[in-house]
Each structure stands twice: as structure tokens, then as C-alpha cells.
Amino acid sequence: MGIGSAGTGGTGGTGGTGGTGGTGGADASAGVILTGGPLKRPIGTSPALAKVGTEPLWRGNDWPPSDVGPDPADFAGDWRNADPPATSNPKRNFLNSPWTAYYYAIAVLAEFARTQNWSAIVLNLNPIPNAAGVAGELDELVALIEYREGVMNEALAQNDTMHGYFGGVLSYTEQSHPYTQGLAKVAEVVGLFMAMRHKALFNRPRPSRLSPKLMPPIEVPGHASYPSGHSTQSHLIAMCLAQVMPQAAWEAIDPATANPILDTDGLPTGPLFRLAERIARNREVLGLHYPSDSAAGRELAMKTFPLLMNGATGTFAMIKANIGFDFIAAAQDEWT
Numbered sequence: 001m002g003i004g005s006a007g008t009g010g011t012g013g014t015g016g017t018g019g020t021g022g023t024g025g026a027d028a029s030a031g032v033i034l035t036g037g038p039l040k041r042p043i044g045t046s047p048a049l050a051k052v053g054t055e056p057l058w059r060g061n062d063w064p065p066s067d068v069g070p071d072p073a074d075f076a077g078d079w080r081n082a083d084p085p086a087t088s089n090p091k092r093n094f095l096n097s098p099w100t101a102y103y104y105a106i107a108v109l110a111e112f113a114r115t116q117n118w119s120a121i122v123l124n125l126n127p128i129p130n131a132a133g134v135a136g137e138l139d140e141l142v143a144l145i146e147y148r149e150g151v152m153n154e155a156l157a158q159n160d161t162m163h164g165y166f167g168g169v170l171s172y173t174e175q176s177h178p179y180t181q182g183l184a185k186v187a188e189v190v191g192l193f194m195a196m197r198h199k200a201l202f203n204r205p206r207p208s209r210l211s212p213k214l215m216p217p218i219e220v221p222g223h224a225s226y227p228s229g230h231s232t233q234s235h236l237i238a239m240c241l242a243q244v245m246p247q248a249a250w251e252a253i254d255p256a257t258a259n260p261i262l263d264t265d266g267l268p269t270g271p272l273f274r275l276a277e278r279i280a281r282n283r284e285v286l287g288l289h290y291p292s293d294s295a296a297g298r299e300l301a302m303k304t305f306p307l308l309m310n311g312a313t314g315t316f317a318m319i320k321a322n323i324g325f326d327f328i329a330a331a332q333d334e335w336t
Contacts, residue, residue, distance in 0.1 A: 041164050042157055045150035046278050047285065056143035060150060065274055068252070078255050079271055082170055082248035101174055101185035108186045109193055111322075112315045116307040118194060124303060126296050128204055128226055137290040138211045144285045148217060155282040159218065162188065162234055162279055166241060169271045170249050172334075179331035180244055186308070187240040191233035194304050195297065199224040207290050214287035221288070228289045231280035231297025232304075238272040239305045244331040245272070265302065 047058035048065070059066060068079055099107075112118070129137065148155075158165060166184055167173055174181040204226035208214040223229075242250040252261045252269040261269050280294040308315045309328075320326045 040157060041168050042153035044152065044154040045147070046154070046282055047144060047147045047151075049277070049281065049291075056140065058144070058147070060147070061278065063278075064271070065278075068274075078253050080248045080251070080253060082246040099182075101178070101182040102189070104182055105185040105189040108315060108319065108327075109189050111319055112190055112307065113193070115313075115318055116315060118197075118304070118307060121194070121300065121303040122198060122201060125198065125227070126292070126299050128202060129290075129292050133292070134210070134290070137292060138207055138214075140291060141207055141284060141287055142211065142213045145214070145287070147285050151282050151285050152217065155286050156218065158230070158279050158282060162230070162237065165275055165279065166234075166237055166272065169241075169275060170245060177331070177334040179327060180241065180334050183240050183244060183327065183331045184237050187237040188233045190304065190308065191236040191301060192229055194300055195227055195229035195232040196223065198227055198296075198300060199229070202226045204293070206288065208287050216287040218286060218288075225289060226293050227296030227300050228280055228283060228293040229297065230283050231276070231289070231294040232300045233297075234276035234279040235273075235298045235301035236304055238276040239267075239301060240308065241272055242268065243309060243328060244335060246335055265298075267302075 043063045045060040045062055048061055048067075049058075051057060052059055061067075064079060128134075163181065163184060167181070172180050203224045206220050206225045208216050208220055221229075238250070248270075250268050250270040250272040253259070254261050263269055263273075267273055276298075280289070280297060283289045284291055284294060306314070311317065312321075316326075316328050
């Protein structure tokens with residue numbers, strides 16, 4: 001074998017860029033559970049619901065929304081800071097249980113489906129608009145296309161999981177507030193269950209099936225449009241978290257009267273509920289949902305919430321009666 005000059009060893013391939021740390025472990029068909037890895041919570045500029053004047057223009061909302069502040073003219077009122085806990089809580093950082101939030105939520109869903117009269121809700125759900133109403137909604141969605149760049153990263157993050165955003169309101173995680181996170185996961189899973197049932201009943205085509213102008217920037221989900229699942233889930237999460245988190249998380253105050261401000265449906269206008277509204281609105285900006293889908297999802301969440309929470313017949317009360325564990329009290333205790 002000749003002694004030729006050894007070829008210069010190829011430059012070692014640049015080590016592959018380390019994969020972005022996974023956002024927690026993912027359960028099959030369940031979305032992402034935030035149990036480790038870096039959390040990213042991009043915030044964009046999401047269009048408000050109400051137009052500015054008569055043109056197809058909407059005020060852009062960062063976070064907090066632009067109408068939140070001490071000015072009495074602001075409809076949304078002011079948001080307050082939470083009071084610090086009076087004492088340290090040794091139970092806050094420990095969940096003496098083999099359950100992850102997702103799997104416990106499935107167990108709660110089974111109890112919900114077994115005991116609650118959830119099938120009756122369809123009788124009271126808002127109807128889908130007529131042809132003229134649909135045309136008007138499609139026009140609005142086309143006008144919202146120009147807002148996509150400002151909201152894209154945020155909307156894509158919310159496509160996979162909403163927990164990272166609700167966890168940003170007064171900052172909690174599954175490690176710091178396991179029962180609170182579990183409650184949010186229950187609301188997400190029950191909300192998905194309810195939304196899918198009603199999607200199958202109404203079978204409304206996605207707006208991009210009707211308007212070629214929309215061109216959604218992500219793949220359209222493989223199920224019907226009405227009601228919006230993200231709207232159902234996010235509003236149900238907000239309602240459930242408002243039962244356990246401090247008032248600062250869900251209440252807005254009128255600076256002139258010091259009274260809470262409620263919307264036309266009687267819901268608070270604080271951070272949790274504005275976040276739910278924003279998540280639903282972002283789906284419209286992507287061209288995935290009509291505004292009436294979002295409104296129906298909100299309505300469905302309001303109809304579903306009492307089945308989980310109300311009195312001795314609510315799902316959580318029945319779980320307490322059956323196994324002696326008060327999940328809501330445990331979540332509330334994490335904030336004291």
C-alpha cells in the first residue's frame with residue numbers, strides 16, 4: 001500500500017443543534033403537559049373584539065390589554081396585585097400521589113360523563129348564523145389576516161397547550177401548585193369532551209372550506225368548527241381557576257366605584273377571563289374559527305361549569321363524597 005499523503009480528515013460535522021428541550025412530557029392525544037423543559041410564552045399583539053369605528057380595524061392588545069389601567073374611562077377597569085401568602089405552606093410543593101395532571105383529569109372526566117346531564121346542554125346552545133351572518137363573519141376573518149404576524153408565535157404556542165399562559169397569571173407550575181394545575185387540566189379535558197360532542201352534532205365546515213382567501217398558516221384541525229374547542233377549554237379553565245386563585249387573577253375593579261366589573265354575561269373581566277378571550281380570538285386570526293364559534297365555545301363553557309362545581313351534585317363534590325378527597329380545597333390551599 002503506497003504511502004500517499006493522508007487526506008485531511010473531514011472537518012467533524014458541526015454537532016447538531018441540540019433539540020429544543022421538549023415542553024414537558026406529552027401524553028398521547030392529550031396535548032402537552034408542562035412538567036419540565038423550558039417554557040416559552042410568546043406574547044404578540046392580538047386584535048380586540050370590538051371594531052374601531054366603522055372600518056374593519058381592531059385595536060391591538062399586548063399584555064396586559066390596552067384597555068386595562070387606572071383610567072375610569074377604561075371599560076375593563078384596573079387589575080390589582082395579589083396579597084402575599086400569610087405563612088409558608090409546606091404542602092405547596094408536594095403532591096403525594098402517583099397521578100400526573102393529565103391522567104387524573106381523565107379519571108375526573110369519567111366521573112363527569114357517568115353522573116352529569118351534559119347531553120341536555122345542546123338544547124340551549126346558540127344557533128349557527130344564517131348565510132348572511134356567515135358572509136359577514138368571513139369578511140371579518142379576511143380583514144383579520146393582517147394581524148397574523150403580530151400574533152403568530154403566541155397563537156402557535158397556544159395551539160399545543162394553554163397551560164403555559166394560564167400559568168403565567170400569578171405564575172404557577174405543576175411543581176409549585178400541583179392541584180391548581182390539575183384543576184386546569186380537568187377543565188381542559190372536560191372542555192374538549194364537551195366541544196367534540198357538539199362539533200359532531202353541528203358539523204359546521206371550517207371557514208377556510210368556504211373562503212379561499214383565508215389560507216390558514218397551520219394545518220386545519222381534523223374536526224368540525226362549531227363550537228371552538230379552544231374557546232370552550234380556555235373559558236372553562238378560567239372559570240375553574242377563579243374558584244381557587246386569588247381575586248387578582250380574575251377580578252377587574254372600577255377605579256371610580258371600587259366595584260368589580262362584569263361583562264354582559266356576568267363574567268369577570270380580570271386577567272384569567274381576558275386571557276381566555278384572547279386565546280379564542282387568536283384562533284380566529286389564524287382563520288381556523290368564526291367569531292360565532294368562539295362565542296358558542298364560551299357559552300358551552302358557561303353551561304358546563306355548573307356540572308363540575310355546583311353544590312353537592314357537582315362532579316368535584318361527588319368525588320369528595322366517594323373517596324373523601326376535596327380537590328378544590330387542596331387547590332385553594334396552594335394559594336394561602
